[in-house]
Amino acid sequence: MRGPQSPDPRTDADPSLELTAFVGRSAELAELASALDRSRLVTVTGVGGVGKSRLAARAAARRASGGPGGRVERGLVELAAVRDPQFVEYAVLEALGLTDHTSRLPREMLLEHLAGRRVLLVLDGFEHLVEACAELTAELLRKLPELRVLAAGRRPLGLAGERVLPLAPLEEGEAVTLFADRALAQGLRVADGPVVRELCRRLEGIPLALELAAGRLRALSPAQLLQRLDDRFRLLTGGGRDALPRHQTLRTAIGWSHELCTPPERLLWARLSVFAQTFDLEAAEYVCSGDGLPAEEVLDVLSELLAQSVLAREETPSGTRYRMLDTVRAYGADWLEATGDAGRLRRRHRDWYLGLAISCELDWFSPRQREVAVRIEAELPNLRAALECCLTEPEEAHLGQYLAGSLWFCWVGCGRLAEGRRWLERSTELESAYERSRLKALWVLGYVAILQGDTGPALKALRECRAQAERSADAMAVAYAEHRTGCLALVTDDVADAETLLRSALERYQEIGELNSNVLMGQVELAMARAFQGDLPDAVRLCEDVRRVCEDHGERWARSYALYVLAYAAWREGATGRARELLGDCLGDAHAFHDLLGSVLAIELLALVTVTEGDPAEAAVLQGVAGRLWPSVGLPLFGSAYYNAPHEQCEAAARRLLGDARYEEGVREGALLDRAAAVARALGRGGVRPLAALPAPRGRVPRAAGEAGKREPAASPTRTGGETAG
Numbered sequence: 001m002r003g004p005q006s007p008d009p010r011t012d013a014d015p016s017l018e019l020t021a022f023v024g025r026s027a028e029l030a031e032l033a034s035a036l037d038r039s040r041l042v043t044v045t046g047v048g049g050v051g052k053s054r055l056a057a058r059a060a061a062r063r064a065s066g067g068p069g070g071r072v073e074r075g076l077v078e079l080a081a082v083r084d085p086q087f088v089e090y091a092v093l094e095a096l097g098l099t100d101h102t103s104r105l106p107r108e109m110l111l112e113h114l115a116g117r118r119v120l121l122v123l124d125g126f127e128h129l130v131e132a133c134a135e136l137t138a139e140l141l142r143k144l145p146e147l148r149v150l151a152a153g154r155r156p157l158g159l160a161g162e163r164v165l166p167l168a169p170l171e172e173g174e175a176v177t178l179f180a181d182r183a184l185a186q187g188l189r190v191a192d193g194p195v196v197r198e199l200c201r202r203l204e205g206i207p208l209a210l211e212l213a214a215g216r217l218r219a220l221s222p223a224q225l226l227q228r229l230d231d232r233f234r235l236l237t238g239g240g241r242d243a244l245p246r247h248q249t250l251r252t253a254i255g256w257s258h259e260l261c262t263p264p265e266r267l268l269w270a271r272l273s274v275f276a277q278t279f280d281l282e283a284a285e286y287v288c289s290g291d292g293l294p295a296e297e298v299l300d301v302l303s304e305l306l307a308q309s310v311l312a313r314e315e316t317p318s319g320t321r322y323r324m325l326d327t328v329r330a331y332g333a334d335w336l337e338a339t340g341d342a343g344r345l346r347r348r349h350r351d352w353y354l355g356l357a358i359s360c361e362l363d364w365f366s367p368r369q370r371e372v373a374v375r376i377e378a379e380l381p382n383l384r385a386a387l388e389c390c391l392t393e394p395e396e397a398h399l400g401q402y403l404a405g406s407l408w409f410c411w412v413g414c415g416r417l418a419e420g421r422r423w424l425e426r427s428t429e430l431e432s433a434y435e436r437s438r439l440k441a442l443w444v445l446g447y448v449a450i451l452q453g454d455t456g457p458a459l460k461a462l463r464e465c466r467a468q469a470e471r472s473a474d475a476m477a478v479a480y481a482e483h484r485t486g487c488l489a490l491v492t493d494d495v496a497d498a499e500t501l502l503r504s505a506l507e508r509y510q511e512i513g514e515l516n517s518n519v520l521m522g523q524v525e526l527a528m529a530r531a532f533q534g535d536l537p538d539a540v541r542l543c544e545d546v547r548r549v550c551e552d553h554g555e556r557w558a559r560s561y562a563l564y565v566l567a568y569a570a571w572r573e574g575a576t577g578r579a580r581e582l583l584g585d586c587l588g589d590a591h592a593f594h595d596l597l598g599s600v601l602a603i604e605l606l607a608l609v610t611v612t613e614g615d616p617a618e619a620a621v622l623q624g625v626a627g628r629l630w631p632s633v634g635l636p637l638f639g640s641a642y643y644n645a646p647h648e649q650c651e652a653a654a655r656r657l658l659g660d661a662r663y664e665e666g667v668r669e670g671a672l673l674d675r676a677a678a679v680a681r682a683l684g685r686g687g688v689r690p691l692a693a694l695p696a697p698r699g700r701v702p703r704a705a706g707e708a709g710k711r712e713p714a715a716s717p718t719r720t721g722g723e724t725a726g
Contacts, residue, residue, distance in 0.1 A: 025058075041149045042149075052153070056125075057482050071118075073119045077092050096114075099596050103418075109137070124152045169206050196221050196222050199226045212254065264292070276385040291341070340537060350386045353383050369555055387404060424441050439465050445458075450488050482504055495533055524542070531565060546562040564582075587682060623647070625670040
């Protein structure tokens with residue numbers, strides 16, 4: 001597992017504030033550092049756009065790099081895009097880089113993994129989630145004596161012992177420096193003088209207001225800016241500047257910038273407010289076009305909003321994306337509501353991301369599998385917004401069910417079982433006029449629960465799915481329900497029944513022409529059942545067939561599980577070198593996809609190979625690594641005697657060769673490694689290959705229907721490629 005000592009890159013800075021350079025604030029930084037030394041909960045408060053988030057991020061970065069008490073771990077939790085208070089804890093887990101596949105409550109995992117660690121947790125943008133954040137913060141601070149929390153918001157959390165630091169706007173000199181810096185970024189030099197100083201005074205030193213004003217310098221001189229700003233203040237307040245409250249000042253500045261936009265720019269600004277966090281150009285062109293804004297003009301209008309700093313551009317692993325500051329987004333959302341067009345735009349947003357999910361599901365079984373994993377990670381905030389839209393509208397419950405089910409590859413293949421379980425449970429609790437959508441959500445729910453080791457709910461969901469599928473004569477859903485019931489039998493050691501169910505499901509898939517990653521996983525699971533019953537040649541035959549099909553289609557996720565079985569067979573035959581080679585390939589792919597289950601299974605078997613090769617000390621370390629990972633997956637080795645046998649063999653051999661004391665020492669050493677370091681250790685090299693560097697597939701495969709680059713969303717189920725490859 002990647003713990004807080006290896007924070008997600010997103011914790012290093014607040015992307016929403018990359019537009020403005022960090023200017024001045026040395027006194028505030030010193031005061032904040034001192035407050036953090038004396039108090040375990042410090043909240044920076046102030047008007048929107050005053051620089052709370054940037055100051056908190058800078059203070060956290062300095063503290064992480066070392067201080068009076070040494071280095072601390074940190075995690076930045078961005079809460080602006082979180083709407084449901086129930087997801088606050090999941091946001092904290094994600095920010096800390098913690099992955100959990102079990103049915104445990106997220107708070108339980110937070111308490112377990114933060115215990116004994118010196119961590120600074122930064123909660124940013126929590127205003128709309130005050131109660132949930134306050135309650136969580138209180139318990140974490142009470143039970144984790146080494147934890148400190150730095151919050152940034154427009155109001156305090158209201159907890160005992162909280163140190164509140166109100167953040168004032170920039171002093172005049174710092175405001176002028178920032179304004180000149182932003183002008184210089186556009187290739188314009190602004191001299192310090194009476195006009196510029198008066199402009200900065202009128203904007204009251206609020207960084208976002210200064211940013212918006214600087215964005216207009218391409219068209220207006222500082223004197224013209226000052227004149228227009230003065231007119232706008234009087235228009236919006238109906239009185240003198242002295243009566244203007246600070247919270248109104250920022251809105252005035254944004255409103256003034258909004259009024260200076262052309263009608264198409266205002267329209268796009270309002271419509272872009274439906275996106276959560278970042279978005280790409282194709283999504284903007286589809287969602288925001290029409291009714292006064294042709295799709296072919298969206299790029300030009302968007303470019304103008306970039307030039308005016310209404311939007312920021314980001315280069316990410318998934319390509320160029322755009323971000324709107326939260327305050328600017330909120331202003332646009334108000335305008336969108338006022339036009340009466342908000343509902344239609346939210347539906348278009350939902351349609352686009354439902355189509356994206358379906359096309360990504362198809363592309364999961366293709367040479368684009370690794371691209372899908374990267375893309376879906378970038379789009380998760382928007383997919384969550386689309387799910388929320390569906391599940392809060394009774395007549396659209398079937399779309400939410402289909403979307404939650406279509407994202408099975410994200411929940412299962414990309415290490416998000418806990419989140420997927422939550423969406424699937426919410427969706428299946430709703431009544432739906434479209435039975436097929438609910439059936440898909442049910443079998444995916446059963447699959448997720450199996451991997452979490454939660455057999456009761458898994459069996460309940462799969463039985464309901466099969467019964468309803470048989471009543472409605474849905475052969476596809478029957479096949480998937482039977483397949484996953486066979487998977488459940490396998491991990492609960494009912495191997496004979498597992499083989500019967502899996503063979504029947506594979507025959508059903510063949511009859512209806514279904515071939516995708518799930519089908520291939522069914523064949524791998526059948527191979528495991530055969531191996532557990534002693535028929536290694538048949539297991540090898542089945543997995544070599546899976547390997548061939550995967551390599552022909554560029555599929556790497558199911559292939560990694562086939563390699564695991566082949567490695568097990570190679571070890572049984574005494575070919576330890578071959579087993580290690582296969583496991584290295586398997587682990588590299590599983591780790592790149594963030595598949596924690598595949599990773600820990602490979603590490604368990606690597607430990608056995610290692611002790612067989614005569615290195616019991618390293619085998620003990622690898623068992624310690626696996627022991628740390630299993631609690632975040634579920635029941636260790638599913639509680640299965642068959643899956644546990646290699647572990648027991650390894651432990652017995654290592655203890656015999658090392659003695660109990662040295663064996664336990666090795667296990668403790670492995671348990672201290674975070675997931676990235678553990679995988680690097682297991683692979684015997686100093687680094688882990690990134691997902692984008694996975695080997696290319698063998699040959700070329702025609703692009704599946706519903707390709708990800710299309711302009712129109714595939715918002716309805718299709719039989720092409722089976723249950724949309726699901």
